[in-house]
Amino acid sequence: MSLETVVEDIRDEARARAEEIREEAEAEADRIVAEAEEDAEEILAERERAVERQIEQEREQTLSSAKLEAKQQRLEARRDVLEDVHDRVEQAVADIDGDEREELTRALLDAAAEEFDGDDSVAVYGAPQDEALLTEILADYDGFTLDGERDCLGGVVVESETSRVRVNNTFDSILEGVWEDELKAISSRLFDQ
Incomplete structure (x- = not known):
């Protein structure tokens, strides 16, 4: 076996080993990218759920506030009507002669x-x-x-x-x-x- 053959065998072996390392690195990189994409999807889904919860909470608060304001306006309107009725009755009593x-x-x-x-x-x-x-x-x-x-x-x-x-x-x-x-x-x- 000549030195050139040995050198060529070592080179072939180094190339094969380099190819194997490159394939392993690509596989590891693909695995890392897949995990990262999976983590990103989980984070995105959790953020979407958090935003939905916040939107629902704000909607409930707004609805509750609107109901309270409507109730207050209704009570105020009733109070105004009762005051008007009282004033009319008072005037009718004053007009008795x-x-x-x-x-x-x-x-x-x-x-x-x-x-x-x-x-x-x-x-x-x-x-x-x-x-x-x-x-x-x-x-x-x-x-x-x-x-x-x-x-x-x-x-x-x-x-x-x-x-x-x-x-x-x-x-x-x-x-x-x-x-x-x-x-x-x-x-x-x-x-x-």
Whole structure:
């Protein structure tokens, strides 16, 4: 065997070994690239899921906020309607006149007078527009005198220093009592709850 043959055999063997190393390196590189692509796909899928979760969470928050705002607007609108109804009722009560006003005023004064049996001097206050009416009515009550005005829709405020009692039988106080007692029914009727 000649030296050239040995050198050629070594070269062939080195080439074969180099080819084998190159193939192994390519296979390793392909494996690494495949793993990297797999990892990248997993990372991408996880990020997509995270973005979807965030979008869903933000959608729920926005929806919840919109529902709350709508509820607040609905409540505000109902409150405005109830205020309007109250104002109309108040105006209707203020507009009561004639025999009906006299009858109501007498009934309220009679109810208040029960609290002052035996008192010598009882002061009565009423709405400025009822001065003549109250003067006429009080002529029927011993010891009761018109003592001044009250800012009210009508009716009477009656008090006595002797018993230190004050009875507020104004149209306003009656209206407020009825309004509070019937508010739920009024609201149900207006808004079909």
